[in-house]
Amino acid sequence: MADLIQRDEPILVTGAAGFIGRWVVGELLDRGQAVLPVDNLMTGAAANLEEFEGREGYTPLVVGDIRDAGACQAWVSQVDAVAHPENDLSLVPELRVLARVIDNVLRGRRREAAEDR
Numbered sequence: 032m033a034d035l036i037q038r039d040e041p042i043l044v045t046g047a048a049g050f051i052g053r054w055v056v057g058e059l060l061d062r063g064q065a066v067l068p069v070d071n072l073m074t075g076a077a078a079n080l081e082e083f084e085g086r087e088g089y090t091p092l093v094v095g096d097i098r099d100a101g102a103c104q105a106w107v108s109q110v111d112a113v114a115h116p117e118n119d120l121s122l123v124p125e126l127r128v129l130a131r132v133i134d135n136v137l138r139g140r141r142r143e144a145a146e147d148r
């Protein structure tokens with residue numbers, strides 16, 4: 032994965048303010064990877080991410096919901112990859128929205144790349 036991702040292009044981390052999400056954000060920053068953290072703060076807390084404020088590559092927490100297709104579109108179009116730590120089976124419908132948006136954005140990028148050739 033490290034060879035496929037541009038470090039200055041952020042990785043979208045969903046559920047970033049949760050227990051595992053916070054760890055993923057820290058690990059990515061430690062590896063020099065830019066991060067775009069998103070969380071709806073349903074169970075997570077913005078305070079979990081305070082320690083990363085001001086770190087190179089860290090974008091302040093975006094409060095939003097991955098069931099919001101428009102918001103997902105805006106986030107996914109800014110990033111190079113998506114990390115989705117809250118992979119609870121009960122969240123499958125939410126994942127469908129995010130997965131559809133990722134698919135659309137990738138199709139658009141492929142089309143643009145083909146047009147540039």
Ligand SMILES: NC(=O)c1ccc[n+]([C@@H]2O[C@H](COP(=O)([O-])OP(=O)(O)OC[C@H]3O[C@@H](n4cnc5c(N)ncnc54)[C@H](O)[C@@H]3O)[C@@H](O)[C@H]2O)c1
Binds near residue numbers: 072118120
């Ligand atoms: N914590 C553990 O030790 C552990 C171990 C194994 C597996 N897991 C699994 O990993 C997943 C994450 O666990 P966790 O402990 O980090 O949970 P958590 O509740 O701390 O984190 C989940 C985060 O996702 C956010 N979230 C939920 N729905 C959202 C939505 N629709 N849009 C945006 N953000 C949303 C929550 O606000 C929260 O910050 C769970 O599926 C859990 O079952 C956790």
